[in-house]
Amino acid sequence: MSASILLEAANLGIERGGRQLFSEFSFSLSAGDIVHLRGENGAGKTSLLRMLAGLSRYGFDGLVQRHSACLYLGHQSAVKGLLTPRENLHWHPSGEAFPDDVAIDAALAEVGLFGYEDVPAGQLSAGQQRRVDLARLYLSQRPLWLLDEPFTAIDAQGVERLQQRFIAHAEHGGAVLLSSHQMLDANVTARVLEISAGAAQ
């Protein structure tokens, strides 16, 4: 095994609701990779990302080897409305706690939430709540990022900043696998993984 490989997936298959979404899907993620997971609605992107993150095995086949700690961002918000952004990040349900309020506030500023640190998250807009989740990308030390629709509810400027963050993460030895229906900017050097009905490539 090369030291730079962060994840290996071999012969993956997913069956949901009696339908085989795809099978015999193999790939790896290495340090420096940005990989864009694409496929139509229902193709199985969320199912695949959950499988890779080790969150679900239902209906799955194949072997996933993670050689690195992983940060998983689901397409549904993990933000608790009664907690403030600072508290949400302090006690994040991923189990990756961020105890340093100074670092948390800096991350919140990075995602445009300066001044909202102590506002109950339930009072924030959908995009601002998504930004609380995304602040983890400025706090986490985990090299392998598995991101399900990270651009959801994010404005154009925010999407551009996120892509800059992906580039910086990859340049520092991380890897990013993200699903999105949006095209990535031309300055993002990304590999495409395409899932289509019954097959993947």
Ligand SMILES: Nc1ncnc2c1ncn2[C@@H]1O[C@H](COP(=O)(O)OP(=O)(O)OP(=O)(O)O)[C@@H](O)[C@H]1O
């Ligand atoms: N818990 C479940 N039980 C049965 N079928 C499921 C379950 N979860 C997902 N599916 C089915 O699996 C298929 C793939 O769903 P998934 O959410 O992985 O697709 P997706 O590619 O992420 O789609 P989208 O682009 O719409 O987010 C869908 O047809 C969905 O109905």
